[in-house]
Amino acid sequence: MAANKPAFGADCIDARRGDGQEAEMVPSASGPMEVDAKLQAHSFRYSLNFSSIGQCIIINNKNFDRRTGMNQRNGTDVDAGNAMKVFGKLGYKVKVYNDQSVNQITQVLKSVSMEDHSGSASFVCVLLSHGDDGVFFGTDASVELKSLPRYRP
Numbered sequence: 001m002a003a004n005k006p007a008f009g010a011d012c013i014d015a016r017r018g019d020g021q022e023a024e025m026v027p028s029a030s031g032p033m034e035v036d037a038k039l040q041a042h043s044f045r046y047s048l049n050f051s052s053i054g055q056c057i058i059i060n061n062k063n064f065d066r067r068t069g070m071n072q073r074n075g076t077d078v079d080a081g082n083a084m085k086v087f088g089k090l091g092y093k094v095k096v097y098n099d100q101s102v103n104q105i106t107q108v109l110k111s112v113s114m115e116d117h118s119g120s121a122s123f124v125c126v127l128l129s130h131g132d133d134g135v136f137f138g139t140d141a142s143v144e145l146k147s148l149p150r151y152r153p
Contacts, residue, residue: 047121054120056092057112058083061129063099065140070130083126092124102138109148 060080064070084094097108109125117123125148130137135144 050121051119052093052121053091054093054117054122054124055112055115056083056087056094056124056126057108058087058094058096058126059100059105059108059128060096060098061100061137061139063139064130064137068130068137068139068141070137073128073130076128079128080126083128087124087126099139101140102143103140105138105143 058080060076062073062076064072080096080098084096088094097104100108112123127136131145132142134146135142137143
């Protein structure tokens with residue numbers, strides 16, 4: 001095996017270091033690992049002691065108005081299905097909204113923000129669409145991401 005190269009099929013760490021340098025490729029252990037699984041109080045741990053884990057909405061935009069110049073997002077339905085499956089298995093109540101205009105996205109977020117979330121541990125919003133620096137696209141136009149927090153109750 002060449003230096004710094006894991007064996008074929010082996011897991012490896014491939015992240016960048018904090019200083020921007022490439023991290024060294026390190027093969028993972030081939031046998032079972034021992035892990036200290038003691039519960040530890042951690043000040044950054046988020047409490048999930050609620051009657052519901054919460055709601056997950058998925059906005060899945062595949063088809064766009066010609067005026068936007070955006071192409072169809074092939075494969076997005078697979079992504080939406082996978083997100084729906086994962087969040088559903090985690091216990092979230094999942095709602096999918098397909099091909100939403102900016103106005104429709106605004107209405108969905110306003111409506112969700114008016115609901116009572118006091119019995120929920122969290123809220124998840126998955127946005128599957130075209131985007132650019134600080135914006136994402138409804139089917140008809142773009143909307144700034146920084147406008148989303150205004151929908152908080």
